[in-house]
């Protein structure tokens with residue numbers, strides 16, 4: 001089972017991380033514990049960490065925002081600040097389309 005928000009694999013409540021590497025703890029309503037506790041509050045990512053995650057998950061910008069629980073404006077700002085105009089441009093287009 002995967003978290004409905006971040007799409008990371010969730011392990012069952014009795015299972016241990018050491019026996020199931022790469023999984024996250026379960027929360028409620030189909031979400032992992034981290035997403036469940038955070039609710040709908042946007043996550044404050046460190047810029048470099050955010051860009052590394054975007055490179056890692058390789059998904060459409062709309063899905064990236066949902067999975068990482070972050071706004072397009074925050075991604076754009078971090079990408080420009082850390083010298084990734086390629087990423088910034090994808091999210092600038094998203095901001096213009098939705099506003």
Ligand SMILES: [Zn+2]
Pocket residue numbers: 003004005006007008031032033034035036
């Ligand atoms: Zn999650």
